[in-house]
Amino acid sequence: MIEKNIVGQSVPKVDAFGKVTGQTRYAADLDIAGALHLKVLRSKVAHGLVKKIDTSRALKIPGVTAVFTHADIPGSNSYGIIVKDQPVLTNKVRFKGDAIALVAAEEESIAVKALDAIAVEIEELPPLFDIQAAMAAGAPAIHDNGNVLTVTKIKRGNVEAALDQAAAVVSRRYTTQRVEHGYIETEAGIAYMENDMLIIKAGTQNPHYDRRDAARVLGLPINKVRVIQTATGGGFGGKLDISVQCFLGLAALKLGRPVKIVYDRQESFVATAKRHPFIVDYTSVAAADGRLLAVKARIFGDTGAYASYGPATLTRAAVHATGPYEVPNVDLEAFCVYTNNSFSGAMRGFGTPQIAFVFESQMDLLARELKMSPLEIRRRNVLRPGSITATGQELTSSVGIAKTLEAAWARALEVMPGLGGDCR
Template identity: 70%
Template sequence: MSDNSIIGKSVQRVDGWEKVTGSAQYAGDIDLPGALTLKVLRSKVAHAKVKGFDLTEAMKVPGAVRVFTDKDIPGDNSYGIIVKDQPALTDKVRFKGDALALVAAEDELSANKALGLIKVDLEELPPVYDVWTAMKEDAPAIHEKGNIQMIRKIKKGDAESALKQAEVVISRRYTTQKIEHCAIETEAGVAFMDEDVLVIKVCTQNPHYDRRDVARVLGLPMNKVRIIQMATGGGFGGKLDISVQCFLGLAALKLGRPVKINYDRQESFIATSKRHPFFIDYTTAADKEGKLLAVKVKVVGDTGAYASYGPATLIRAAVHATGPYEVPNADIEVFCVYTNNPYSGAMRGFGTPQMAFASESQMDIVAQALKISPLEIRRRNIVHEGSITATGQKLEGSIGIGKTLEAAWKKALQVMPELEARYK
């Protein structure tokens, strides 16, 4: 171990002093003189076409400066980390909370009053709230190219033949829920023009991607957009997507004045990405010794109104569907599906926590069926050096699950010695 190693040492965090003293500056802390307040008008229906706006009464409000709609977007009105399918301001509603219009006003009171006076002419469309309806051929189309955003398959060996030779075959359906990140800091930011350069100070986990998408939406060259990442008060994947960035950029660019926005907790819940709900059909086959012979897995992920990180999350789910176990035969199929629910994106684990719930539950049930302890069945199946994964990767080093399992077992016995008799 080198003298420079930090392992086993107490090391001061780079941002520790600022956090402890309260001097760290978050986006919502910034106070720009003369800054306009921005508020977003959001849809109260889940699926609709926007036929038009009446802004007359809204613009009569003292202090109201301008109302922006999709017609005011100067560039390509679409962004997304993987698929460019989400508009900054939309002419087609795809979930309750989609952004319809943006109000700029001298103060928050004026902005909220103007927001409430905007009239929107909507043609409501049938909403689709579950993935099974969305996958039907005759389902209302949420996006022009269809509701199945992506399909990915992984096959290794012959799972069907292995199922026929197994001592035990366990099939179950597992479901996981949509989860909000609920970072302490809600989405916020400010923007201003520095001569001909648009500067946006914002809470984000993705400043370089933000810059690219803001430039795209506003029709600006990349060198005319600067994103400054402020101290981020919680992310966990929830601040990887665009939130307030395009709103700030549009208003500052068009009005030539500094602007600010700060979501309250309700808007943060409504308008930002969530963890993907999964529907997992999982079949596991094992021989009489508890050795895994095959798994057959189908996963349908609800990515909601927009793709966000959905394709990557479902691909990761496919890759990790077998868990940390050596499985000679695998048949895995995953679907990323649009619905009219709030959109799903990145959250810690990226699809793996959902799959771990299913695969580990299966291991426990298989162990119970064969009268093998949950510990022993894992010992017999965990990956090791030389194991081949479901994707064909040969594991050649840094495989610590065996040591980890035994260390955890040893620690458990120290706390609960009676476990030894139970798991013999």
């Protein structure tokens, strides 16, 4: 038997030295001779049809090389990891921040000036800023197939029958907020042609997906696009989507010159995904001994203007809605809904921090109803080997929730002097 002597060792991270000494070069640090600077014209209107884009004044500014619009996309003008619903440059704006035009100029300051010189005529449509309005019958459709993008259903057992045996029933509505990832490095990248190969270098969590959608948008075979991930200063889910990649590819391909783009913090806030705000109606049903009998939940997530990772977020929230507990009867539905807010996508946890706030609040409320400690009600319900989950999966191995509960509680008793006794 060989001793496992590298796995399990706290060796220093391979990237640590460069980062702590400031030697690591991120995308914005990459300079490339003769590179044009790119800037994006973004919508100030939440919902509307782009009727006319006049770039003539912008093109007359010395130093402006090109202005691109939706008419210049060589391939399919749509991308998205799950649903291809987001245009690179749009002719229908769906949120305040949607990209309408892309400027390439010799200097960054000239590109900024050119943005102001582009005249855009928009026919405004009624905007939808909350989930209820977007789900209402007759609401204007933000995308062709309506505003409810996905519904995830998880059904098992009989919740109504469980109510008959209930000693405690707790029903509450919860809401959670929209959150920004706040990674230190904003989105940035460079691109250039190497013979007929398009090279895109950018900070990303998902280089192979970036390649696929850049090729799709630019009408190139996948093997003619090379995406190279630069040292990435955090992501937390926010760098799973396309941000700068297609802009870089479009300009480099069309102009045959190297290009560079760097979002400032404001653009990073406005133009990239957020954590989904949730509205959750949740009912927990328990027997007198504290055992969970049933859970019913309706989960609504505002995915904003585009799908991004919305369907995955809502599905994961539904799958995790019963928490690390065995619940024999479930009736769970999760709705991913378009609105004209800035789009929501992946953020560390994919809907589970939202739903954990809900199911753990419910556990404490049930404990109080049943005059039981929060610790004890959890002990009685945690998943164990052999438990069946809400989706009907039998857990056979590596089910450590009970161990984490006991270990955390034991340590808490040591380091939190005020804690103790079964009343907690």
